Structures are given as C-alpha cells and as structure tokens.
Amino acid sequence: xxxxxxxxxxxxxxxxxxxxxxxxxxxxxxxxxxxxxxxxxxxxxxxxxxxxxxxxxxxxxxxxxxxxxxxxxxxxxxxxxxxxxxxxxxxxxxxxxxxxxxxxxxxxxxxxxxxxxxxxxxxxxxxxxxxxxxxxxxxxxxxxxxxxxxxxxxxxxxxxxxxxxxxxxxxxxxxxxxxxxxxxxxxxxxxxxxxxxxxxxxxxxxxxxxxxxxxxxxxxxxxxxxxxxxxxxxxxxxxxxxxxxxxxxxxxxxxxxxxxxxxxxxxxxxxxxxxxxxxxxxxxxxxxxxxxxxxxxxxxxxxxxxxxxxxxxxxxxxxxxxxxxxxxxxxxxxxxxxxxxxxxxxxxxxxxxxxxxxxxxxxxxxxxx
Amino acid sequence: xxxxxxxxxxxxxxxxxxxxxxxxxxxxxxxxxxxxxxxxxxxxxxxxxxxxxxxxxxxxxxxxxxxxxxxxxxxxxxxxxxxxxxxxxxxxxxxxxxxxxxxxxxxxxxxxxxxxxxxxxxxxxxxxxxxxxxxxxxxxxxxxxxxxxxxxxxxxxxxxxxxxxxxxxxxxxxxxxxxxxxxx
Numbered sequence: 282x283x284x285x286x287x288x289x290x291x292x293x294x295x296x297x298x299x300x301x302x303x304x305x306x307x308x309x310x311x312x313x314x315x316x317x318x319x320x321x322x323x324x325x326x327x328x329x330x331x332x333x334x335x336x337x338x339x340x341x342x343x344x345x346x347x348x349x350x351x352x353x354x355x356x357x358x359x360x361x362x363x364x365x366x367x368x369x370x371x372x373x374x375x376x377x378x379x380x381x382x383x384x385x386x387x388x389x390x391x392x393x394x395x396x397x398x399x400x401x402x403x404x405x406x407x408x409x410x411x412x413x414x415x416x417x418x419x420x421x422x423x424x425x426x427x428x429x430x431x432x433x434x435x436x437x438x439x440x441x442x443x444x445x446x447x448x449x450x451x452x453x454x455x456x457x458x459x460x461x462x463x464x465x466x467x468x469x470x471x472x473x474x475x476x477x478x479x480x481x482x483x484x485x486x487x488x489x490x491x492x493x494x495x496x497x498x499x500x501x502x503x504x505x506x507x508x509x510x511x512x513x514x515x516x517x518x519x520x521x522x523x524x525x526x527x528x529x530x531x532x533x534x535x536x537x538x539x540x541x542x543x544x545x546x547x548x549x550x551x552x553x554x555x556x557x558x559x560x561x562x563x564x565x566x567x568x569x570x571x572x573x574x575x576x577x578x579x580x581x582x583x584x585x586x587x588x589x590x591x592x593x594x595x596x597x598x599x600x601x602x603x604x605x606x607x608x609x610x611x612x613x614x615x616x617x618x619x620x621x622x623x624x625x626x627x628x629x630x631x632x633x634x635x636x637x638x639x640x641x642x643x644x645x646x647x648x649x650x
Numbered sequence: 651x652x653x654x655x656x657x658x659x660x661x662x663x664x665x666x667x668x669x670x671x672x673x674x675x676x677x678x679x680x681x682x683x684x685x686x687x688x689x690x691x692x693x694x695x696x697x698x699x700x701x702x703x704x705x706x707x708x709x710x711x712x713x714x715x716x717x718x719x720x721x722x723x724x725x726x727x728x729x730x731x732x733x734x735x736x737x738x739x740x741x742x743x744x745x746x747x748x749x750x751x752x753x754x755x756x757x758x759x760x761x762x763x764x765x766x767x768x769x770x771x772x773x774x775x776x777x778x779x780x781x782x783x784x785x786x787x788x789x790x791x792x793x794x795x796x797x798x799x800x801x802x803x804x805x806x807x808x809x810x811x812x813x814x815x816x817x818x819x820x821x822x823x824x825x826x827x828x829x830x831x832x833x834x
Contacts, residue, residue, distance in 0.1 A: 407789055410705040417713025443717055
C-alpha cells in the first residue's frame, strides 16, 4: 500500500511507524481532508451567493455572523431540521442510495488530489485513471436519483444528466490523455513535479496544443459538474430543479454538497495539470513544514481562483439548449481534443518533449543574443 | 492485516451483490446490486496488487456498462414487476423450453461445474497463503507488453472498436430525403 502522507511524516521525523500507528495517522488525515472539503463545499455556497450578489449589484447574505459568513451553517441546520419526505410511489431503496452514490464518487476523488508534495493521501501510480473512474459514480447517482423520484421533472433531469456526463467525459479524457503524453506519468504528483513554479514552466504554456487543451478541459469539466451554462439537468426554468426535485432536507444537501465539492475537485485537477499545481518559486522552504504549508497555500490559491471563474461564468452566461449542448460536445470539443492529442504527440516526438519557452530560449542562445 | 480486512470486505460485497442480483425481482435494483458486486471486484483486484486492472474495472464497468444497462432497462420498461407476474395469472413463470433445451442446459451446467470444481479443488490443494510481492505498479509493464508482445491483438481490438463506432454512426445518421421516399 502507498500512503504518501504517512511516508512523508516518517521521513520528516525519521521514525518508522508501526502498522497500527500508520492506520491511525492515515485515518486522521482522511478525516481532516474530508471535513475540510465539506467545509469548503459549505463555504462555496456562501461564496456563490455573495459573488452572484456582487455581479448583480445586490448585497447578498449579511445577517449571520460577520459579513454573513456563517450563513452556510444556518442553512445546514435548516436542512437537518427539515422534514425528510419520500414520495409514496418512489423507489425507496434507490431514492435513499442516489445521494450517497453522488457523495461517494466525489469524496473518493479526494484520495489522489496533490495538495502538496507531502499532503497527498495516496500518490497512486494510476491516480488520473482512478480519478476518472470514481468520478463516473456521480453520473450513476444523478441518473438513479432522477429515476427513483418517479417524477417527470426528475426523470428528464436525470436522463439529461447521464447523457451529458457520459458525453463530456470523452473530450475531457482525451485532453487528460494528451497531458499524460507530455508528462509521461499517470500519477498526479509526478505531473505536478514535471512543471515549474513560474508560468513558463506550466503545462498550460508548454505548447499551443496544451493551451487549447486547457480550455477544452475546463469547458468539459463545467459540463461534467452540471454547472451553468451547462446546468441542464437542473434547469429551474423548465424542470423545476431537475433530478433533485423530490429531494428535501439532508438528502438534497448531499446532492448540493457533492456538486460544490466536485467543482473544487475539477478546479484542483485543472490546477495540477495545467497551472503548475503546488510548485513554489525557487522551491522555497523545501523539506520543512513551512514549505509544505506554502505549497498547500499555493495550491488552494490557484484552485480558488479557478473556482471564482466557475462561479463568474455561472452568473454571466445564459443556459444552453439541449441540442446545442450535444453539438458543442460532439462536433466541436471532441474533434478539437483529438486534433490536440495528435498535435501534442507530434510535438513531443519532434522537440523531444521540450516546451515552447525552452525552444525559443535555445534559439536565442544559439543566435547569440 | 489491512489487506485481509480489505479482501474480506470486498469478497463479501462481491458475493452478496451477485446473490442479490439474482434474488431481487426489480430489474433496476438488480442493476444497482450488480454495481455493488463490480465495486467489490475492484477491491479484489486492489488486494492482488493489480492497480491498473482495478482502475480499468472502475472506468469500464461502473462508468460505462452499468449506465448503459440502466438506460436499457429503463427505456424498455423493465421495472414493471406487477405486469410480468400477473400476465398469465401465475405468481411464477411457467416452465420454458422442452426436453432438448433441458438436456443441453443440464449438460452444459455439469460441464461448467466440473471445470469450476476442478479449478477450485486445485486452488484449495495448493497453499495460497503465500506472501504477496511488494506493491509495484503494473502500468509500465502493461503498456510495454501491449505495444510489443501483444501489438497484434491491440491493433485488432482497435479495428473492432472503429467498426463499432462506424456502425453506430450509420445507424444514428439522419435519413436523407431519397431514403425517406424509398421507405414510403
């Protein structure tokens, strides 16, 4: 087994933990990460309301706590105390299972996110592949939630959700494959380690194809997380609220929480793949706890910047139509992603994996400037 | 110790899921239990250090096949248990087939059981309680093998997938006005 956080700690303190202590430390680390993520998911609902208020020249929540910061706790308490209704003709077993499947799929992806070189729950050698696999559980959860509710709105929302998630997995996966081609590894930590701290070392500016690839990934990720302008599964003007129409109380909160954490996860993956991940300039504080803290801060800063963009897009762009959605995926994103894959393969073969910046630098050095 | 716990849990998940697939009467529930069983198999692969196979199992079966099955069951209305049970006025289905089908069915069942029993007998004879090798990722090895020793099967499977893709495109293509007239 491979528990990066435990091996990092044992290296730092130069001790060998016994198996029981390893399990204990790992359990504590997992507990902390999951709870911090749940907190981030909660705070994201607050951020969403506050940013949308800002974009629409309103004030937004400002009653609970300073600047309304505790609004999400009040919402949580409200959710818990609400009546938990199950429609009489619903498929009760699946109705109860669907939100859990959604949350399970999202929380399982946290295992491989590289928060820093030390704080990674497990640096799987197939991390990217694993991430793609478990995140597909979310699609099953959404589909089953829509089906089990036995309501027309929920059914349509669930169908749309499943179709959309399966379709948009293709351009996203092909783009990720092209990144794997450049970095030569399926482990998220190694993809990050291959990049530099400054933008010239990021995979985003590695070559023109990876620059296009970033936008394909980002659009596809927006669609996979059902965020506007792709929030057709819960289009409130047509489908009431889509696949979670019949859900109330904590079951609904699970769906919402899963969505907000998933947005964080896809932003974190975009950060790790394209934006240099946790890399700190000059490797400042390498090998110390301060360096780790800086790396975590760097990672979260980049991820939250992307998160802001996601919310910004949601409150700026109108929703797509269903046929437009499929047209964008199959007629534009997928061919461009395939073209990108071939282009990156050619680039890696022609220039031996060097980035555009390195090639220009070498050309300047050779020409004597 | 940890591996034993993981193995026991996934084995339990696999077997109980597979059992429930057969026992339950609701087809959608069957699909969900099949998902459970396949997740258990992922755990079994992980305990055998086959990480790549485990992830492939997740991507292919959990993400693809189960969703496809759910769609198929739902679009064909397979969840309507009442109608199936009461169409003939029986609680159980009538006997299907004749002497010939039963003969072949029993023969194939005996053959499969003897093969499976032979395998299980040998496994039970040998001491499987050996120590697994140190965890080592199998991705590199699989990639190298696929593109050197097994490149022919790799290429043939890619042609098969291409054929499936072209076939799907032909089936789903909108009919032109000429074909529409012919169909009329």
